[in-house]
Amino acid sequence: xxxxxxxxxxxxxxxxxxxxxxxxxxxxxxxxxxxxxxxxxxxxxxxxxxxxxxxxxxxxxxxxxxxxxxxxxxxxxxxxxxxxxxxxxxxxxxxxxxxxxxxxxxxxxxxxxxxxxxxxxxxxxxxxxxxxxxxxxxxxxxxxxxxxxxxxxxxxxxxxxxxxxxxxxxxxxxxxxxxxxxxxxxxxxxxxxxxxxxxxxxxxxxxxxxxxxxxxxxxxxxxxxxxxxxxxxxxxxxxxxxxxxxxxxxxxxxxxxxxxxxxxxxxxxxxxxxxxxxxxxxxxxxxxxxxxxxxxxxxxxxxxxxxxxxxxxxxxxxxxxxxxxxxxxxxxxxxxxxxxxxxxxxxxxxxxxxxxxxxxxxxxxxxxxxxxxxxxxxxxxxxxxxxxxxxxxxxxxxxxxxxxxxxxxxxxxxxxxxxxxxxxxxxxxxxxxxxxxxxxxxxxxxxxxxxxxxxxxx
Ligand code: TYD
Ligand code: MG
Numbered sequence: 001x002x003x004x005x006x007x008x009x010x011x012x013x014x015x016x017x018x019x020x021x022x023x024x025x026x027x028x029x030x031x032x033x034x035x036x037x038x039x040x041x042x043x044x045x046x047x048x049x050x051x052x053x054x055x056x057x058x059x060x061x062x063x064x065x066x067x068x069x070x071x072x073x074x075x076x077x078x079x080x081x082x083x084x085x086x087x088x089x090x091x092x093x094x095x096x097x098x099x100x101x102x103x104x105x106x107x108x109x110x111x112x113x114x115x116x117x118x119x120x121x122x123x124x125x126x127x128x129x130x131x132x133x134x135x136x137x138x139x140x141x142x143x144x145x146x147x148x149x150x151x152x153x154x155x156x157x158x159x160x161x162x163x164x165x166x167x168x169x170x171x172x173x174x175x176x177x178x179x180x181x182x183x184x185x186x187x188x189x190x191x192x193x194x195x196x197x198x199x200x201x202x203x204x205x206x207x208x209x210x211x212x213x214x215x216x217x218x219x220x221x222x223x224x225x226x227x228x229x230x231x232x233x234x235x236x237x238x239x240x241x242x243x244x245x246x247x248x249x250x251x252x253x254x255x256x257x258x259x260x261x262x263x264x265x266x267x268x269x270x271x272x273x274x275x276x277x278x279x280x281x282x283x284x285x286x287x288x289x290x291x292x293x294x295x296x297x298x299x300x301x302x303x304x305x306x307x308x309x310x311x312x313x314x315x316x317x318x319x320x321x322x323x324x325x326x327x328x329x330x331x332x333x334x335x336x337x338x339x340x341x342x343x344x345x346x347x348x349x350x351x352x353x354x355x356x357x358x359x360x361x362x363x364x365x366x367x368x369x370x371x372x373x374x375x376x377x378x379x380x381x382x383x384x385x386x387x388x389x390x391x392x393x394x395x396x397x398x399x400x401x402x403x404x405x406x407x408x409x410x411x412x413x414x415x416x417x418x419x420x421x422x423x424x425x426x427x428x429x430x431x432x433x434x435x436x437x438x439x440x441x442x443x444x445x446x447x448x449x450x451x452x453x454x455x456x457x458x
Contacts (some may be wrong), residue, residue: 083258344400
């Protein structure tokens with residue numbers, strides 16, 4: 001067989017390369033190229049004439065489409081993240097680390113919907129029917145009329161779903177186990193994943209059932225991750241959290257039928273996932289103790305305010321290259337805040353080991369966390385705790401200027417509601433006459449405030 005019949009596909013980003021290489025040129029990941037047969041040359045259209053197509057009627061933008069009806073899962077946090085329930089005919093991907101609770105969440109949701117009279121099918125390629133039954137018993141939903149199948153062959157799955165009454169909701173656990181004989185590649189490769197998912201999405205659109213796909217996030221890149229099918233589905237949710245902590249966050253990162261910055265908060269308990277409806281104070285560690293190196297961020301997750309404790313430890317380093325370790329925040333962001341503190345805040349932190357941790361296993365992404373991180377770092381370095389009951393938020397620019405964050409009023413309201421009287425935030429030009437709102441213009445102001453402990457007298 002000619003060598004041109006082979007191509008190499010990156011299992012991390014899906015880029016196609018003609019030759020094998022240790023590193024993918026497109027995404028820079030190592031050891032992710034995998035050999036596949038190239039039946040369809042990538043530039044297949046070249047040199048051929050486009051066949052004549054039929055004309056389609058053009059439509060106007062205005063129409064009287066009704067909002068799509070939604071299927072409520074009965075799990076409020078999941079419904080909210082999905083944009084107010086599941087849209088029939090849509091494809092939803094739930095990604096996350098192995099063991100985080102994806103199967104548990106979906107089995108609980110299916111059980112609720114089945115109990116409400118929906119026809120629900122759970123297709124597992126990872127576990128045997130007996131194992132799923134055991135989990136259902138543990139979750140206390142063994143009596144729910146959910147239909148089970150342990151199957152990985154896409155053709156068999158489609159035939160099964162087409163048989164009998166149309167299902168309302170189908171779970172495919174997981175896309176990594178899907179396998180189709182049409183594709184000559186090993187299960188778990190980009191080609192298999194894409195082909196299997198595409199066939200099932202087409203089935204969902206045709207029949208109007210909801211397809212929920214589970215996708216494991218894989219760090220090694222030997223098996224393809226959910227990223228490679230993100231563009232095909234309507235909604236992408238990520239389930240995250242720290243396995244050492246009981247809290248789990250469901251986050252929408254793409255949603256054709258709703259907002260994308262919503263989160264759902266769950267607690268993993270002995271009998272499955274429990275919804276946490278008012279998570280404001282969950283991620284607080286022992287902030288009440290007022291130790292140096294802790295600052296409370298008045299954060300926002302989508303439309304929800306959330307108070308989160310940021311913990312920092314700054315200690316003189318014995319190493320030539322000091323350690324920088326971050327849990328729950330962005331390493332690059334920490335490096336930036338440290339550099340700004342050195343350059344514009346006059347803080348000598350370069351020779352220190354720096355550890356930064358977000359309490360409770362939450363991952364914080366918003367830039368408003370900059371100021372809270374900076375406050376925790378300066379507090380740890382100087383040994384001066386922030387004044388009691390203080391919340392902090394604001395974005396730090398490279399120039400050292402503190403920028404206001406969005407939804408300022410809402411953040412302050414929530415912090416106050418929970419007893420955080422003093423607020424440290426950016427000067428936004430408005431002169432408020434509330435002395436408990438401390439405006440800092442630059443990181444130098446923040447450093448002076450904490451180093452001099454100027455606030456402690458209040
Ligand atoms: P699982 O849903 O199997 O994870 P995933 O499908 O994302 O790989 O969750 C597995 C973990 O959840 C496992 O470590 C045990 C824990 N767990 C509980 O703590 N309580 C429960 O009721 C269940 C079913 C699982
Ligand atoms: Mg699972």
